[in-house]
Amino acid sequence: xxxxxxxxxxxxxxxxxxxxxxxxxxxxxxxxxxxxxxxxxxxxxxxxxxxxxxxxxxxxxxxxxxxxxxxxxxxxxxxxxxxxxxxxxxxxxxxxxxxxxxxxxxxxxxxxxxxxxxxxxxxxxxxxxxxxxxxxxxxxxxxxxxxxxxxxxxxxxxxxxxxxxxxxxxxxxxxxxxxxxxxxxxxxxxxxxxxxxxxxxxxxxxxxxxxxxxxxxxxxxxxxxxxxxxxxxxxxxxxxxxxxxxxxxxxxxxxxxxxxxxxxxxxxxxxxxxxxxxxxxxxxxxxxxxxxxxxxxxxxxx
Amino acid sequence: xxxxxxxxxxxxxxxxxxxxxxxxxxxxxxxxxxxxxxxxxxxxxxxxxxxxxxxxxxxxxxxxxxxxxxxxxxxxxxxxxxxxxxxxxxxxxxxxxxxxxxxxxxxxxxxxxxxxxxxxxxxxxxxxxxxxxxxxxxxxxxxxxxxxxxxxxxxxxxxxxxxxxxxxxxx
Numbered sequence: 419x420x421x422x423x424x425x426x427x428x429x430x431x432x433x434x435x436x437x438x439x440x441x442x443x444x445x446x447x448x449x450x451x452x453x454x455x456x457x458x459x460x461x462x463x464x465x466x467x468x469x470x471x472x473x474x475x476x477x478x479x480x481x482x483x484x485x486x487x488x489x490x491x492x493x494x495x496x497x498x499x500x501x502x503x504x505x506x507x508x509x510x511x512x513x514x515x516x517x518x519x520x521x522x523x524x525x526x527x528x529x530x531x532x533x534x535x536x537x538x539x540x541x542x543x544x545x546x547x548x549x550x551x552x553x554x555x556x557x558x559x560x561x562x563x564x565x566x567x568x569x570x571x572x573x574x575x576x577x578x579x580x581x582x583x584x585x586x587x588x589x590x591x592x593x594x595x596x597x598x599x600x601x602x603x604x605x606x607x608x609x610x611x612x613x614x615x616x617x618x619x620x621x622x623x624x625x626x627x628x629x630x631x632x633x634x635x636x637x638x639x640x641x642x643x644x645x646x647x648x649x650x651x652x653x654x655x656x657x658x659x660x661x662x663x664x665x666x667x668x669x670x671x672x673x674x675x676x677x678x679x680x681x682x683x684x685x686x687x688x689x690x691x692x693x694x695x696x697x698x699x700x701x702x703x704x705x706x707x708x709x710x711x712x713x714x715x716x717x718x719x720x
Numbered sequence: 721x722x723x724x725x726x727x728x729x730x731x732x733x734x735x736x737x738x739x740x741x742x743x744x745x746x747x748x749x750x751x752x753x754x755x756x757x758x759x760x761x762x763x764x765x766x767x768x769x770x771x772x773x774x775x776x777x778x779x780x781x782x783x784x785x786x787x788x789x790x791x792x793x794x795x796x797x798x799x800x801x802x803x804x805x806x807x808x809x810x811x812x813x814x815x816x817x818x819x820x821x822x823x824x825x826x827x828x829x830x831x832x833x834x835x836x837x838x839x840x841x842x843x844x845x846x847x848x849x850x851x852x853x854x855x856x857x858x859x860x861x862x863x864x865x866x867x868x869x870x871x872x873x874x875x876x877x878x879x880x881x882x883x884x885x886x887x888x889x890x891x
Binding site: 453454458459461462465488489490491493494495496540541543544551554558559561562563564565567568569570571572573583584585 | 722739771772784785786787789790792794795796797798799800801813815818840862863864865869886887888890891
């Protein structure tokens with residue numbers, strides 16, 4: 419927890435923040451609308467005596483009163499998928515349309531890939547990429563269990579991703595949910611900060627910048643790129659987006675999500691970021707009883 | 721290369737030929753045969769698969785993709801593994817039957833909840849079934865309707881459950 423002390427200047431009610439980080443997470447699932455309606459999934463849960471609670475901000479996210487959502491008929495049939503609540507945010511913000519071409523740059527293990535496919539009614543194409551071949555098997559397991567058929571899976575380094583296998587020049591949208599120091603997952607993995615070092619933050623930030631820049635380049639003019647992490651470190655969040663704003667043709671845009679959030683920061687540790695970074699959102703564990711998360715929405719310009 | 725007979729390449733996906741007459745790679749199933757197989761075996765109407773393309777990667781393994789792409793394509797996966805061909809009895813995947821099996825009207829066996837549990841554990845069970853031997857769509861009633869659990873293999877009075885290990889559950 420000492421690692422988190424560095425964020426005290428950013429976070430109001432810091433003690434409540436630390437308390438929330440020490441509690442375990444509620445059990446949350448997303449209904450997979452490719453295979454079932456929300457009503458039918460709820461009815462299947464009812465039949466098994468599993469209690470559920472709606473989440474106001476999303477029609478498909480439910481909190482369950484079981485710690486093991488995998489042992490339900492709804493899960494066996496691929497009607498529900500265990501997915502942390504904040505992890506459902508970036509796909510909703512990207513808001514892909516059926517028929518579009520969408521890039522999921524760091525896709526494994528596939529929670530967001532399958533959510534993209536569901537929002538697209540399984541029409542169009544999701545190119546789900548990950549540089550880790552081992553994790554791609556988990557991705558494929560999840561896409562197939564959830565009945566997704568509009569996905570092409572690639573194994574490339576996202577920083578120099580090539581569209582060569584495909585017969586189109588650019589994506590309509592890209593989801594850039596990058597590898598990060600994962601500070602915001604402490605409620606799920608209490609040991610996640612044990613190996614935290616500033617040098618890891620710096621090195622992963624370099625990778626994040628490369629992936630975000632490539633995503634902007636690979637997206638058509640007027641297209642949308644969403645950048646997200648599950649960490650609090652501004653070095654991996656606002657600083658990465660600030661770098662992309664300076665290096666590529668794009669701008670930050672506002673977005674709404676029905677969860678409590680705080681604006682992105684514009685100065686940290688002696689550095690200043692573009693003032694439009696206030697359009698990004700930070701999600702803290704004590705505000706919505708979730709993990710921690712960062713999300714920024716970008717529009718690609720000429 | 722152009723003088724050789726085209727063969728299946730396990731490193732890439734090739735779109736299936738439209739009909740057997742369009743076949744260039746020996747032994748490769750055609751789209752027409754694949755769609756007819758689902759109709760003949762399970763009564764799933766061919767129009768179910770309008771808007772999908774079919775691909776082979778690895779000998780006999782057919783994948784289904786919503787939409788289409790340029791063929792061939794060298795990537796890790798495309799859509800969903802769908803059907804195993806190049807063998808006497810073609811075998812659908814569990815995931816394909818869960819996704820498309822709701823439209824099946826023949827060779828469908830409705831299981832009781834207890835039988836469905838046995839099936840989901842991947843276990844073989846005795847089954848009173850007067851119909852065809854071979855692959856059946858196994859369903860049970862869930863949330864008001866019959867829902868496909870996957871594909872079962874009925875032989876010698878028993879229903880085998882080929883639910884892959886990672887998909888098995890003790891419910």
